[in-house]
Amino acid sequence: MCDHHDILKSNNKDLQSVEKQIDRRYFLKKTSLGLGALALGSLLNTEKAWSSIGTPESTEAILANYNKNRLGLPHHLPKAKRIIYLFQSGGPSQMDLFDYKPKLVDMFGQDLPKSVIGGQRLTGMSGSQSTLPIAPSLFKFKQYGESRTWVSELMPHLSEVVDDLCFMKGMQTDQINHTPAITFFQTGHQLPGRPSIGSWLSYGLGSDNENLPTFITLVSKNGKGQPLKASLWGNGFLPTEHQGVQFRSGKDPVLYLNNPDNYDGNDRKKMLDYLDKLNTIQHDAYGDPEIQARMAQYEMAYKMQTSVPEVTDTSDEPDHIFEMYGKDSRDPGTYAANCLMARKLLEKGVKFVQLYHQGWDQHIFCPGGLRNQCQKTDQGTAALIKDLKQRGMLDDTLVIWGGEFGRTVYSQGQLTDQNYGRDHHPKAFTMWMAGAGVKPGFSYGETDDFSYNVTKDPLHVHDFHATLLHLFGIDHERLTFKHQGRRYRLTDVHGHVVKDLLT
């Protein structure tokens, strides 16, 4: 291949004949796209529609336009510019952690009244139990901070920062099983295939650092439980470059970044430029957006060769930072280490860091399981809040903590003095947010004495999504993408911004 050939054509006769062909599928695609473009031209202001087809834009014009968002975003002044979502996969038990229910102690072992259940269909795991014995929490609760927030003894570190947190105690979801519930939380729909929150934000707001992905997922290695899958950070029908990039939990977050032996990498840029040329020709011929996505990803991978080692290197962190995050933080891939990495990624301009920690699914041995989980996560979470705050980053960073649903007040399996299990519970659970634009030291929503039904200010997953987008300056009803003949939103046809949560 030589540089002076503007258009790359094959010298081989057979290949030339192939080049001349356009197969049926692409013919239909191209012609229908062409018609679509014409129709679009008539719909839009004609002047604007034709100008883009005329002379190619000069680089200056592109430069000048680059700071204008093509989607007309943000709709209003944002409060948040980045976000860490600490997803506690499995469904943490709200009444053992935050939702203090002292009256339950007197009801130990009593059958949960039918009136409380209200005809709700239980899961197959506990629905067939002959009794549903009430299991009060084994853990002591105390009030902390100026906000006098109740927190259980399981979270000694988090209790130090309650005045920065905004609790949502009336969370509700539609799903009672893990996969649909997590999918619902991350994409707004229980079936896989819709774009995740991070993809919507990436699509809507673009990147703040060209050298790193906009949306990065970290799964901690010291949590085991229900499996997670890539569709949770998938782009759905949005362009592929908006999908979340998963960093591996371990010493090498991204594999194959180092050059192979005996290769110095000097001509890689040149190689990629040529590849880009080929891909551009292919894209001009077929107009397939996946080709563009591929070009963007090659470019990103190249940039990540330098940017990733830089950002994942924690050697310049002082000891007191490691101490704050706990001893786990020196072990790459743990929850605490991921919290620290998340902060570093945000500092570099990554917009959305999604952390997953599995293992909150305490069907049996709930007290022991929770102790174990909290020991692994409590210090890292609290340290992250403190660390962001002292650096001033909490001002424009949104931190979210929560699982896909809560757990039942009754014991799944046998209830003893020292042990109980808890089943999935979608009708009431607790989450918290902190940082940009949310009220610090605040609690929203209340549950009944059983932490079973929401009695005041319920907050549905769709409302949570609407509020999240609102904090980023997005009207959730106006960020849409047309796919298969209709426009989709993260909140689809639901959702209300909960203004009471906002500063």
Add this chain to the structure above:
Amino acid sequence: MNETTDFILFLGRFHPLVVHLPIGFLFFAFLLELYGKWKNTPALTAAIPLALLSGVISAAVACILGYMLSLGGDYSESTLDIHFWFGIATTIITFLAWLIRVEKINISKPNSIKSNISLLTLIVVLLSITGHYGGNLTHGSDYLTKYAPFGKVKKQALAPLAKVEDANIYSYLVNPILENKCTSCHNTDKKKGGLMLHDSISILKGGKNGEVLIAGNASKSELIRRVLLEPHHDDFMPPEGKTPLTEEEITILSYWIDNANADFNSNVGTVKTPETVLEIASNMLGLGEKEKGEIDLPTMGAIDDVVLNDILSEGFNLRELVYESNLYEVLLPPNTIIESNTNQLDVKLQKLSKIKDHILWLYIEDNLLNDSHMKVINQFQNLQKIVISKNHITDAGISEIKNLSNLSSINLYKTAISKKSLDYFSKMKNLKKVYAWQTNISEKDLETSKSERFFEVIVKP
């Protein structure tokens, strides 16, 4: 015309259906004529008399049905007259054309070819005119050209409002709803049920069944009763196939009738207006209610492209904070300025100051910024947030920017400021947060005059 029997109207409603038969037949006759001549295919020309005869018969039926429909009296008379007479003319001319074609009327041979083609052309023209007026009767006279890309007549726009309270209820809220959902059938050309809803006089006049409004009593008013009926009810408005009114729209109409006594001059501010109505009205007028605690955003014109490019080429990242507000977040990536190019920072800031009022958030972290640069930053009067952590800034630098009165958050983590800066901060009226971890301000410094301080200083987590 009230004595028109239902049966006549029943037949009349077949007019829009039957009317398309002659249109098809006659256009096809015209095509046969053209194509037959062009390709010289007598077999095709032979079919023309049949097409014409079918056209005559169906046109005649359509005329009769059309007359029956017109007896209902739902249409404006001037347009109806034109449509009526053109329809009849088309039928008669078609009849003539058929007569000539089958040689019931003899015209000498050489002329007959010309007369055939010219008569058919005339028929097509007549058909088009009749059809057009018919369309105007059914869909309204602006239906055809409403979305045309050319010659769009700008509708007289209502003056934009500063607040909801100033809105005239009828012209800003009620009329747009009626225009959107009702007037396509209730206008001067097409007055279904004798009702027109396009202006105040006709609204007050009502329709065939009497008045549509009872001031102060929305639930008894026909206008509201009809839209609240069960959707399959015969009287439900808008009729099947049209978009029904939304709850918000009904709320507004009821509010106008109940609270404003259906007065055409009342403003939102002058009548009792419930919270929900205010909210709907603000949404309709695009006056989103202002969120509490939100500082008014300054209104700024667009920045010249040359200036913008200049700033971008200096390495600043710009992001518009609200679309088309021309207000920006500006960020200089950390370590853009290092020991070897310190002198460039002055130039960069000078260039940035060309858009000084456009900057709301400014990030110049870890870029060897020092006290001498703060004078430039003090010009950025609209700044709400500034992040200048990890720089060589001392109290002297802070004293330079104490006049930034819109600043609500300042990040000075890892700078050299001390206790003295607290006094300067208290000059910044809107300040809420000062991030001062790893500076010379200690927790002890914050103990004094703590109660008077209106902003929070974060020195440790």
